[in-house]
Amino acid sequence: MSVKEMPQNWEPKILVFACNWCTYAGADLAGLSRLQYPPNIRILRVPCSGRVNPQFVIRAFQRGVDGVLVAGCHPGDCHYVSGNYFTRRRYLLMQRLLQYVGVDPERFQARWISGSEGPKFQQVVTQITEEIRAMGPNRKLRDAQ
Amino acid sequence: MSEMTKKMQEIAREILVKGEAEVVIGWEKGTFWYLSPPAFIDKPEDVQRLVWDDFCHNNLSKYLVDLKNHEGKAAVFVKGCDSRAFNRLLQDKQIAREKVVLIGIPCPGLLDQDKAKELGKNSDLPKAQKCLDCQYPNPLVYDYYLGDKEALNEVAATKEAADYSDVAAIEAMSPDERYDFWTKQYDRCIRCYACRNVCPACSCRECVFDQTRVGWIGKANNSSENQFFALTRAMHVAGRCIECGECERACPMDIPIMLLNKKLVKDINELFGEYDAGIDIEGKLPLGHFDKNDPEEFM
Numbered sequence: 001m002s003v004k005e006m007p008q009n010w011e012p013k014i015l016v017f018a019c020n021w022c023t024y025a026g027a028d029l030a031g032l033s034r035l036q037y038p039p040n041i042r043i044l045r046v047p048c049s050g051r052v053n054p055q056f057v058i059r060a061f062q063r064g065v066d067g068v069l070v071a072g073c074h075p076g077d078c079h080y081v082s083g084n085y086f087t088r089r090r091y092l093l094m095q096r097l098l099q100y101v102g103v104d105p106e107r108f109q110a111r112w113i114s115g116s117e118g119p120k121f122q123q124v125v126t127q128i129t130e131e132i133r134a135m136g137p138n139r140k141l142r143d144a145q
Numbered sequence: 146m147s148e149m150t151k152k153m154q155e156i157a158r159e160i161l162v163k164g165e166a167e168v169v170i171g172w173e174k175g176t177f178w179y180l181s182p183p184a185f186i187d188k189p190e191d192v193q194r195l196v197w198d199d200f201c202h203n204n205l206s207k208y209l210v211d212l213k214n215h216e217g218k219a220a221v222f223v224k225g226c227d228s229r230a231f232n233r234l235l236q237d238k239q240i241a242r243e244k245v246v247l248i249g250i251p252c253p254g255l256l257d258q259d260k261a262k263e264l265g266k267n268s269d270l271p272k273a274q275k276c277l278d279c280q281y282p283n284p285l286v287y288d289y290y291l292g293d294k295e296a297l298n299e300v301a302a303t304k305e306a307a308d309y310s311d312v313a314a315i316e317a318m319s320p321d322e323r324y325d326f327w328t329k330q331y332d333r334c335i336r337c338y339a340c341r342n343v344c345p346a347c348s349c350r351e352c353v354f355d356q357t358r359v360g361w362i363g364k365a366n367n368s369s370e371n372q373f374f375a376l377t378r379a380m381h382v383a384g385r386c387i388e389c390g391e392c393e394r395a396c397p398m399d400i401p402i403m404l405l406n407k408k409l410v411k412d413i414n415e416l417f418g419e420y421d422a423g424i425d426i427e428g429k430l431p432l433g434h435f436d437k438n439d440p441e442e443f444m
Contacts, residue, residue, distance in 0.1 A: 085435035102324025
């Protein structure tokens with residue numbers, strides 16, 4: 001199927017890079033607390049948000065996700081002391097670069113979600129899913145196969 | 146023969162005769178009048194091949210990386226941008242300072258090769274784009290200097306603010322227009338990797354684009370893979386780009402690569418404070434350290 005066509009019953013596909021120590025625990029808490037959030041996200045657990053190479057993000061868009069969220073511990077709370085500070089620098093730049101080449105700002109986001117912020121996880125994921133649902137499938141950077 | 150060419154040949158002869166270095170890297174005249182390719186001189190009688198003219202674009206510092214395992218010393222001529230490239234490679238510990246003799250040349254700004262080819266010999270040629278944007282025309286580091294040292298300080302004082310109007314013009318477009326613009330540019334890319342090969346910020350022992358088994362980038366030449374290449378390369382040289390414009394000059398498809406690199410330089414300056422790569426070799430790279438008070442947008 002060509003990426004140009006709007007598939008029937010299209011649902012947004014969102015990749016969440018979740019840091020093992022905070023955001024993953026936050027997602028777990030959201031689940032344990034029975035907080036409802038859209039099933040459109042795919043969680044990919046990484047040891048630290050600093051592990052997320054910019055190439056991962058571009059590759060995700062190439063292979064057909066509609067949005068990417070990179071989430072980790074709040075600054076100062078990193079399990080590895082400073083990983084998320086590097087993430088912050090890297091993705092402040094990356095976000096601007098992606099927008100510069102025409103990717104819509106909604107499609108690539110970064111957030112700090114701690115292990116106790118289950119409700120915040122629910123709220124962020126819901127918001128991103130709704131924004132992307134309104135925008136439709138991503139066609140930029142897509143590998144057209 | 147210009148004054149500077151004469152000086153270059155003299156000093157090259159002196160260095161080779163004295164045995165200060167085994168090879169002198171400079172420029173020579175090749176097949177075309179509008180190109181001055183690099184020359185590797187290792188015999189004193191060959192020094193008359195060296196020239197200095199308006200087309201000595203090649204950044205010679207990058208060749209020092211190839212001489213990394215060479216035991217003897219190399220002497221290399223450096224313009225302003227070449228000297229920043231040298232600092233850049235030194236900062237990455239790609240070359241040893243004591244194995245290099247630097248001969249500084251004040252650079253008045255070079256002429257556009259493509260325009261020269263198009264317009265012919267006796268026309269009024271414009272300066273190359275990279276030279277119009279240049280902020281450091283004079284070498285920052287050298288052992289010998291082939292110009293007036295007093296004039297050097299004057300120029301340093303009159304450094305102009307960088308011009309980012311071309312980047313701003315793209316920023317002003319809508320996301321879809323920007324995407325179309327870049328897709329059009331990078332659809333021409335033939336992925337010859339010339340931009341990477343000339344880049345003084347690209348010095349990985351094994352480049353990510355060569356790791357075919359890991360499969361970061363496919364062999365297929367399509368929009369998606371080309372965009373992956375463009376964005377990844379831009380991120381890899383972020384904070385390390387010295388804005389020498391060699392990538393754009395080397396590009397056979399005339400892709401405005403510097404528009405991507407300049408955007409990153411601009412953002413780094415805005416977000417993390419003014420930073421010019423290849424000036425201070427002791428300082429940390431913008432993406433190699435952090436500040437607790439960096440802008441916060443991810444709450």
